[in-house]
Structure formats: C-alpha cells, structure tokens
Amino acid sequence: MLRPGSIALTVLLALLTAIGPLSTDMYLPSLPRIVDDFGSSIARVQLTLSVFLVGFAAGMLVYGPMADRYGRRPVLFAGLAILMLGTLACALAPTVETLILGRFIQALGGAGPVILARSIVRDLYEGSRAGQELARMGAIMGVVPAIAPTIGGLLDGIGGWRSSFVFTLAFAGLLAFVALTRLPETRGGDPSMKLSPAGIASDFAAILRSGAFCANVAILCAVYGGLFAYISGSSFVLQDHYGLGPIAFGLAFGAGALAFTAGSLAGQRIVMRLGMSRVMGLGTAINAIGGVAMLVAALAGPGHPAEIFVPMMVYLAGLGLALPQATAAAIMPFPQRAGSASSLLGFLQMVAGAVTGIAVGAAVEAAWWSLPAFIAALGLAAFTLWATTRRVRAALPDRRPPSI
Numbered sequence: 001m002l003r004p005g006s007i008a009l010t011v012l013l014a015l016l017t018a019i020g021p022l023s024t025d026m027y028l029p030s031l032p033r034i035v036d037d038f039g040s041s042i043a044r045v046q047l048t049l050s051v052f053l054v055g056f057a058a059g060m061l062v063y064g065p066m067a068d069r070y071g072r073r074p075v076l077f078a079g080l081a082i083l084m085l086g087t088l089a090c091a092l093a094p095t096v097e098t099l100i101l102g103r104f105i106q107a108l109g110g111a112g113p114v115i116l117a118r119s120i121v122r123d124l125y126e127g128s129r130a131g132q133e134l135a136r137m138g139a140i141m142g143v144v145p146a147i148a149p150t151i152g153g154l155l156d157g158i159g160g161w162r163s164s165f166v167f168t169l170a171f172a173g174l175l176a177f178v179a180l181t182r183l184p185e186t187r188g189g190d191p192s193m194k195l196s197p198a199g200i201a202s203d204f205a206a207i208l209r210s211g212a213f214c215a216n217v218a219i220l221c222a223v224y225g226g227l228f229a230y231i232s233g234s235s236f237v238l239q240d241h242y243g244l245g246p247i248a249f250g251l252a253f254g255a256g257a258l259a260f261t262a263g264s265l266a267g268q269r270i271v272m273r274l275g276m277s278r279v280m281g282l283g284t285a286i287n288a289i290g291g292v293a294m295l296v297a298a299l300a301g302p303g304h305p306a307e308i309f310v311p312m313m314v315y316l317a318g319l320g321l322a323l324p325q326a327t328a329a330a331i332m333p334f335p336q337r338a339g340s341a342s343s344l345l346g347f348l349q350m351v352a353g354a355v356t357g358i359a360v361g362a363a364v365e366a367a368w369w370s371l372p373a374f375i376a377a378l379g380l381a382a383f384t385l386w387a388t389t390r391r392v393r394a395a396l397p398d399r400r401p402p403s404i
Helices: 007-017 019-025 028-038 042-070 072-091 096-124 127-141 143-159 162-182 197-208 211-241 246-274 276-300 306-331 335-366 370-388
Strands: none
Touching: 007 019, 007 096, 007 127, 007 162, 019 042, 019 072, 019 096, 019 143, 019 162, 028 042, 028 096, 028 143, 028 211, 028 246, 042 072, 042 096, 042 197, 042 211, 042 335, 072 096, 072 162, 096 127, 096 306, 096 335, 127 143, 127 246, 127 276, 127 306, 143 162, 143 246, 197 211, 197 335, 211 246, 211 276, 211 306, 211 335, 211 370, 246 276, 246 306, 276 306, 276 370, 306 335, 306 370, 335 370
C-alpha cells in the first residue's frame, strides 16, 4: 500500500482528481465534428458539457456523506464503475440525445474520485500542508488536461470523436486497478452518521453556517467559472472564429493547462511560507489581470488566436495558485465531515460551472467576444471577493508551522 506523504500517493490522488477534466477535455476538439455528425446545433451539443456538470454536481452531493458513513475505498470504486459505464454509453451513442445521457451517467460516476481524493487529503494533512498537497496534485493533474485535447485532436483525426471516449474508458479501468491494489483506507466508516435526506441536509446546513467556508467557496466558484467559460466557449471561438483546426486547438488548450501546472507548482512552493490566504490573493489578482487583458486584446487586436489563449494562460496560472488554497481552506474546519464538506464544495463549484457554461454557450453563438467578457468579469469578481472577505476567512487558523 502507498504511504502518506509519498509521491506515488500524490500522483494517484491527482489522477483520480483528473478524471473529471479528462472526461471533458479529451473530446473538446471534436465538438464541431459532433455537431456535423448528428446534424445538431451548437447549443444542443453544448449540453453535453453542461449536463456533465449537472451530473457531477448531483453526484457530489452523494459521495461525500456516503464516504463518511462507509469509508473511502468502497465508495471510490462504486464511482469508478459508474464512470466507466457512462463512458461506454458515450462511445456507442447513436444520437446526440444518447450522448447527452451518457455524459450525465459519466459525470455521476466521475464525481466520486474527485470527492474521495479531496477527502483523503483532509484525512492525512492539516492546514497549509493540505494546501501544499492539493497544489502538488494540481501540478500533476494539470498535465492531463494539457495533453488531453492534443490526444483528443489526434484521435479525432485517426478514428473519429468516439475514439476519445474509448481512450477515457481504458484510462479509468487502469486507474481503478491501481487504486484497488495500492490505495489504503484512510478513514473507516462512521456508523453513527445518518444517510437520510434530513441527516445529510442537517450536516450541510451546519457546514454552510461557517463564514470561512462560504467565503472560500465563493472565491473558488468565481475562479472556476472563468475556467469553465473557457472550456465551454473556446472550441467554437478558436476554431470557428479564429480558424484553428482540431490539433492546433488541442495544442493551444494544452498550453493553458501547462500554465495551470506552473501556477500549482509555484503555489506548493510558497504556501508554507505565505499561508493559504496570501497565495489565494495572488492567484485571484492574476485571474483579474488575465481576464481583463483577454477582453482588451480581443476587442482591439488584429484577429489572432493568441489574443485569446495567451491571456488565458495568465488566468490559468492564477487558477493554479488560487484553486487548491481555496479548496483546502474551505474543508479544513471539518475533519470529521471532510467528505460532506468536500461534497458541498464540489456541488456549489459544479453549479457555478454549469450556469456559466449554459450562459456562455448561448452568448458565444450570438457574439464571440462574450467569452472574454465573461472571463474578465469572473476574474475581477474573484479578486474582489478575496479582498472583501479577509476578515471572515481569517477566523480559520492557517496552521502554518511554528518555525515559519
């Protein structure tokens, strides 16, 4: 079994967290082809993204309480099994409606590994050390979305858009085998926990009474909303408006994921010295700068795709700094209910992403420049939230080591 603190355990947890981005990013270069193959509209195919977030959000409400009640491992494997079933349905989908349903099932399963990976981090680490671990996971995880669109574009050219789902299915199966044989149980079940709707609602209500939790989640939702605006609209803006092909789009998208990785690496290096809040503030400031730069460049520029993906690299570097720290700070006050706190955080995060995705999908079809407008607004909102909630968030001890 893998030992706490080992790089092997960090890699495994990072890859479990990466299941969600992989399930989305792999087929992004194929969205225009899916529109053509099914004779559908952009808005309808866009539902394969938005419904994924809805399913992800629904799953997140369930896995955390179940993991607190029954333990981490059995709930993790149930989620991976559902994920694989939904991915198979996507690969075989005969209609766009079936693809949308398959994506929903895929998302229900994919929520499990994400929730369980965060819960395991909280089981094993405290304070800034948890933020450091999540940043390390983010740096490793960032490699997956960096290469996924490129691989997806290549697979699309070789075997069509369905081949991306076949690849995802094989990856999930391999990951399930490794977790089954190497991942230890970090917290057994709590028989006293009630899984009734009333019991779960009571736990969630108690978590929501924490001002630090709400403030950190608000920041997280804003920065994540900017990411999902890009995920939802970039394939159409960069391919339809700027003329990039599937492979070139995959490379541009991958460059952004590498920027996220760079931000995560920087965050894990400085968080033990600066603390979670300061690193979060630095990240949200970079989010605001990247978003505003994209809007200005897109409206005033000569019409080159770099106007979009270069400022987005700046935004994603800030995301790599802010997102792990906001996540760790939100769940830190709940050691006995880390699964439930992670579930509620994930649910709110996915709802924010789904709402943003639906709005961007409708807006981009009418005006391509709405994509940078959304990203700029969300970056500014994230920094404003960080600046105005410092006192509320300061109620949570940062637990930095005494020597620092």
